[in-house]
Amino acid sequence: MPRFAANLTMLFTELPMLSRFAAAADAGFTGVEILYPYDLPARDLYRAAVSAGVEIVLINTPPPNWTGGPRGFAAVPGVQDRFRRDFERSLRVAEALRVRHIHVVAGRAEGEAARQVFAENLSWAAERAPHTSLTIEPRNVVENPGYFLHDFATAQQIIAEVGAPNLGLQFDAYHAQIISGDMRASWMRVASLVRHIQIAGHPGRHEPDGGSIDYPAFFRLLDEQGYRGWISAEYTPARQTFHGLDWIRRATA
Numbered sequence: 397m398p399r400f401a402a403n404l405t406m407l408f409t410e411l412p413m414l415s416r417f418a419a420a421a422d423a424g425f426t427g428v429e430i431l432y433p434y435d436l437p438a439r440d441l442y443r444a445a446v447s448a449g450v451e452i453v454l455i456n457t458p459p460p461n462w463t464g465g466p467r468g469f470a471a472v473p474g475v476q477d478r479f480r481r482d483f484e485r486s487l488r489v490a491e492a493l494r495v496r497h498i499h500v501v502a503g504r505a506e507g508e509a510a511r512q513v514f515a516e517n518l519s520w521a522a523e524r525a526p527h528t529s530l531t532i533e534p535r536n537v538v539e540n541p542g543y544f545l546h547d548f549a550t551a552q553q554i555i556a557e558v559g560a561p562n563l564g565l566q567f568d569a570y571h572a573q574i575i576s577g578d579m580r581a582s583w584m585r586v587a588s589l590v591r592h593i594q595i596a597g598h599p600g601r602h603e604p605d606g607g608s609i610d611y612p613a614f615f616r617l618l619d620e621q622g623y624r625g626w627i628s629a630e631y632t633p634a635r636q637t638f639h640g641l642d643w644i645r646r647a648t649a
């Protein structure tokens with residue numbers, strides 16, 4: 397049976413962050429992810445996870461601007477020193493939270509210079525943190541205009557070029573459906589590189605229930621293929637989080 401994580405940046409936001417861990421555990425999640433855990437003490441987050449009995453599966457590298465603006469800048473030329481300092485910070489937080497994956501967020505950039513900077517930053521980070529799993533995630537540019545990593549072919553090339561054993565793909569099924577029009581076909585092409593999956597319903601990015609992606613069939617496929625990673629629910633609840641959890645009850649029944 398797949399292991400499900402709740403993205404606490406998007407789910408259970410009816411509650412303060414530290415109360416979301418227990419709410420996720422009560423709902424049947426055994427892991428959580430927090431996109432930007434940098435504004436609360438790591439020890440409080442870790443304690444909340446331990447007392448709820450959930451693992452913290454993933455965090456993102458920090459955004460360049462704490463009060464908004466683009467998220468992440470690993471592919472942005474001209475700020476490599478800053479990337480390195482901020483990566484050190486994510487590493488400290490990841491160690492304190494015993495996090496499994498750090499998602500290295502590419503940011504807004506384009507062209508060959510951005511591709512080179514992204515590959516250089518990833519090589520540096522993979523070597524700096526050989527025991528931490530690093531991920532990169534293609535996102536659709538319809539909703540993330542200007543985002544550097546917006547197709548799977550580029551992600552595959554960069555992972556091959558960096559060639560680090562601790563760098564892999566974060567497969568967001570919602571983005572994949574928009575990028576290729578066929579999430580399952582994308583999955584079949586890149587599955588061997590994937591170390592973390594995120595899900596949301598399409599269209600709308602709400603509960604993974606109904607819509608154009610057949611998630612029960614996807615979960616069966618993952619079981620058949622022996623996928624051992626986490627599947628993280630990264631969606632905006634259509635109403636209150638608690639009213640939209642039938643899908644996980646069915647998936648874990």
Ligand SMILES: O=C(O)C(=O)[C@H](O)CO
Pocket residue numbers: 431456467499533535568571594630
């Ligand atoms: O946008 C997404 O799908 C992500 O997973 C990002 O990490 C959100 O910041």
Ligand SMILES: [Mg+2]
Pocket residue numbers: 533568594630
């Ligand atoms: Mg995602």
